[in-house]
Amino acid sequence: MNDLSELWDDPVIAVVRAPRIPDAAALCSALAEGGIRFTEFTYTTPDVTGHLTRASASGWRVGVGTVLTAEQAERGIDVGASFLVTPGCRPEVAQAAQAARARGVPVVLGALTPTEVARAVDLGAAAVKIFPARSFGPGYFKDLRGPYPDVPLVASGGVNAGNAAEFLAQGALAVCAGTDVVPPAAVEAGDWAEIARRAREFTRACAARA
Numbered sequence: 642m643n644d645l646s647e648l649w650d651d652p653v654i655a656v657v658r659a660p661r662i663p664d665a666a667a668l669c670s671a672l673a674e675g676g677i678r679f680t681e682f683t684y685t686t687p688d689v690t691g692h693l694t695r696a697s698a699s700g701w702r703v704g705v706g707t708v709l710t711a712e713q714a715e716r717g718i719d720v721g722a723s724f725l726v727t728p729g730c731r732p733e734v735a736q737a738a739q740a741a742r743a744r745g746v747p748v749v750l751g752a753l754t755p756t757e758v759a760r761a762v763d764l765g766a767a768a769v770k771i772f773p774a775r776s777f778g779p780g781y782f783k784d785l786r787g788p789y790p791d792v793p794l795v796a797s798g799g800v801n802a803g804n805a806a807e808f809l810a811q812g813a814l815a816v817c818a819g820t821d822v823v824p825p826a827a828v829e830a831g832d833w834a835e836i837a838r839r840a841r842e843f844t845r846a847c848a849a850r851a
């Protein structure tokens with residue numbers, strides 16, 4: 642995957658943050674059963690590289706998030722990450738983006754303000770993650786579409802089954818599903834049936850976008 646164009650058809654990224662993930666491949670399988678085919682593990686999760694290795698070896702489309710340095714970017718790609726996500730546009734993150742692009746891996750750079758969106762685009766972002774999305778609301782995405790009609794935007798932070806469709810309707814390319822779909826307790830318990838149910842509910846809600 643050298644870009645993120647497939648998000649047009651599957652506009653949800655499950656963001657997993659949990660103290661323990663008993664089986665990363667089984668987790669990805671449960672999410673896919675519910676219609677979510679992009680999964681992001683983060684560097685705030687213990688043994689994230691192990692989870693990426695196991696999930697990618699099983700053929701799942703996985704990325705790594707909370708990338709803060711070029712070294713983290715390289716390490717994530719080495720173990721199978723097919724996309725990277727950063728929380729912002731610091732100089733260190735710019736290096737991470739450059740390292741990933743050099744290896745053909747798309748990067749979603751974090752931003753909030755119009756100036757930060759422009760910087761992310763200048764750094765070669767495949768898409769720009771707007772965080773915290775809930776604090777500014779779906780209308781903010783419509784506003785950003787004015788100066789940036791062609792920039793793929795991803796809504797992250799506080800997105801749930803009740804508001805996801807509106808973010809998509811107002812101009813987000815995709816949304817990030819966090820604890821609404823992958824609550825840490827369910828992940829730790831390996832309750833894949835519950836996670837598949839939550840994923841299905843979330844994707845059905847997204848399908849209601851105008």
